[in-house]
Amino acid sequence: MTLLDLIRKAALRFPSRVALKDSSGELTYSQLIGLSDDVARGLLMRGISMGDRVGLLFENSTHYVVAYLGILGAGCVALPLNTDNTRKNLSYVLNQCGAKALIGRHRFIKKYDLWGLAEAEGLLIVSAGTGADCPAHDGRIITWDDLLGGPVKDLPTSSGNDLACILYTSGTTGRPKGVMLSHENLRANAESIISYLGLGDLDSILAVLPFFYSYGSSILHTHLAVGGTIHIENNFVYPNKALERMAREEVTGFAGVPSTFAMLLHRSNFKAMKWPHLRYVTQAGGPMPPAVARELKEALPDTDIFIMYGQTEATARLSYLPPELILKKAGSIGKAIPGVELRCVDRAGRPVMPGETGEICARGPNVMKGYWDMPEETEKVLRNGWLYTGDLATVDEDGFFYIVSRKSEMIKSGAHRISPKEIEEVISELPEIHEVAVIGMPDDILGESICAFVVPRGEGFDERKVLRYCRRNLASFKVPHRIIAVAGLPRTMSGKVKKFLLKEKNFTQPWTHKGP
Amino acid sequence: MAYKDEIRAFIVENFLMGEDSTSLKGDTSFLEEGIIDSTGVLELVGFLEETYDIRVEDEELVPENLDSIDNIARYLEQKKG
Structure with missing residues (x-):
């Protein structure tokens, strides 16, 4: 099947x-x-x-x-x-x-x-x-x-083992990697999500997330598999229009990334409206701050709110937090979804003790077959039957997972995962830029905004020229939100840029003069 | 007319990076032309609030008020009334 x-x-x-x-x-x-x-x-x-x-x-x-x-x-x-x-x-x-x-x-x-x-x-x-x-x-x-x-x-x-789709994700190296998903991957992940969300044929959803990403794709799969109705809404830039439609169609479900909910809670009529038909809301695609989760729960006291976690390499979903625990286990991504095993391991691959930090690994019928024509990249993440997610987490005494940080430098902005490397490569093509480092900075709406630290070569640096060049050579969601000119980038002894220092709030102070 | 010129200048400066485009007409939809995304709308709102000393209410965040130079000018005229 x-x-x-x-x-x-x-x-x-x-x-x-x-x-x-x-x-x-x-x-x-x-x-x-x-x-x-x-x-x-x-x-x-x-x-x-x-x-x-x-x-x-x-x-x-x-x-x-x-x-x-x-x-x-x-x-x-x-x-x-x-x-x-x-x-x-x-x-x-x-x-x-x-x-x-x-x-x-x-x-x-x-x-x-x-x-x-x-x-x-x-x-x-x-x-x-x-x-x-x-x-x-x-x-x-x-x-x-x-x-x-x-x-x-x-x-x-x-057959279940045949390839069904390839979803390209931004690679840390800048080259996109094609995640190979089989028919069995799609079916297994869809059925698991359907079971814990309790989806049925009377459910309907307002779909605002793109189907070409794994989260949007899973919304498509699950709702069609149960005979539900999908209301496609591409105009979420103006959330009030989308909300009017959501109320008019009496949808029972809604799914968003952290920026979706930031928009709903802070730039729309969402809180002032009544949602008697909304049975459930799901959130994935990045961490939702506990304060936002509380605010959402206050706005939707009678709606189940599912905090979830996953990645494209696992078709979409790996874990969820049961809605009744949203306040008790604030900040947690929950436990493995049905049919999937999750564990947190140390560098030697041994499960860590409660409270210790380790890498999240997953095993189950939703784990990809590998990256298309990239055996070396595949071997890095599929080892001994486990998918190594690259996300670091702790597990509490009750077995609930809490994300600590990501091993990779990928920027999560809105619904997008963005490789800093790709942006750095484009900006480096400009002759007036000596060097560049791109990072994600915390942002109330987007989760992370893109910030490019550039070291200009000589005088006459023009920030707008960099932005214009980025607009011509990058997808619009990859264009930096800020360009900060600095005199030099902090580096390790081996020459690697210390990006964690760039993320510190006061880093720009000693460097903000434009030069050299 | 002053509103339109100022808004146009803001859009060209901040979303077209100073590249004045003749295709940006009064009724050009920012969304359809990919000029502004969701964060761009918030930037635009910040500009309008600061420049014209108004408060853009949540229920006023609709394309009829904000999705083209003409729409914004009309909205401002009503608002400043």
């Missing part, structure tokens, strides 16, 4: 129930399955085979989900891509995993000028949306409607 089988079963039980609703309309379960099967047949008819990687470049939308399930139905491997991106990064990812096709929104394909990949890489490009100016290319560039045509063809059956 795969995740897709679960969704098909839900569609047989509730064919006329609304599965998805976005600004362009809604799809019932029978329409969703019908259209996604059309996508699957369309891909197979055009020479795409089982196991081939197919890129997916859409904002959250019914198109995204139809194409995603269609790719899985054809036995292909879905490659969800961030729509806030650069041409360079998209080309790298599609090339690194040898993608055979790309299905995407016309405006994104145009924005990143990906048409040339049809000829250069032999990619089949399917463009959804206004397709009037798709360049013709021997049937390798087609519209969404072209794809859906074609005679009936039997669809293949995938």
Whole structure:
């Protein structure tokens, strides 16, 4: 039984129930399955085979989900891509995993000028949306409607061990790594989440997190597997609009990262509104300060609040804190989700004693198969049957986990994980910058904001020029929020930048003069 | 008209990094063009509150008030009334 089988079963039980609703309309379960099967047949008819990687470049939308399930139905491997991106990064990812096709929104394909990949890489490009100016290319560039045509063809059956999708995450080295997830990974994680959230077919959720990240993807999987309804909302920049819709649709669930809740609690009408239908709220994607958790609980006294933890390498979810313990175990990420083992180990791999700090390791059917074509990177994190998460934690006497810090320098800003290395590499390309170090600084709304310390070369340093260059060469969520010019960077004896010193509040004082 | 010029200057300076874009028209949607994200909206609100000595209430945080130069100018006119 795969995740897709679960969704098909839900569609047989509730064919006329609304599965998805976005600004362009809604799809019932029978329409969703019908259209996604059309996508699957369309891909197979055009020479795409089982196991081939197919890129997916859409904002959250019914198109995204139809194409995603269609790719899985054809036995292909879905490659969800961030729509806030650069041409360079998209080309790298599609090339690194040898993608055979790309299905995407016309405006994104145009924005990143990906048409040339049809000829250069032999990619089949399917463009959804206004397709009037798709360049013709021997049937390798087609519209969404072209794809859906074609005679009936039997669809293949995938096994649990077959690859279902590859989610690219920012690597600490700056190169994104493709997390390989099997059909079994997706099913196992979805069923585990469904069981502890108690999700059923009467549940509905307002989805504001992108489906191309693991958290958003798990919301999609779990709600479709039970026959629930997903209300897609892409306008969370103005939370009051989203809240109006949430109240109007009487949704039973909501999921966010820390910045989502900071926005809700401090820049919206959320607290003044009543939420009688909201059965549960989930939070993951970074630590929620206990004070915010308390404030959220006060705002939602009758709603279950689940604090959760996980990572893409574990499909999405690894632990959760039962809602009744949110105040008693404040600051904890809870315990392992059903079907998963979690432990905290020392450098030698031995479980640590309560109160001691160790690295979180996980074992279970949700743990990835590895990173695509990166065996050395895979060996670093998959050892002796365990996934080494890189997150450091303590465990209390009752077995509850508390994150202490992350081993990696990844910045968590909003819903994004960002590699400082990638930003440093871009800024270093500027001739007027001698050296640079990028860190995440605490931020009330974003969790962390991006701060670049630069040592200018000579005079005439212009902060705006650095920002302009970043805007041209980085996805917008990776553009630093602050550029601080300093005379030099603190380093260890071996020359490594002491980033922990940069994070100290008073660090900038002796260095703020612009020079040298 | 003064509002529009000042807002335009703020957007160009802070979100377009000084690169004046002729495509930034009075009715250009900041969201649709990817000019402003959620933190950008908060920066914009901070600018409006400080420059025009107003308080942007939570319920006023809607695209009808803030998502283009024209919308902001209209909102300010009502607010300053």
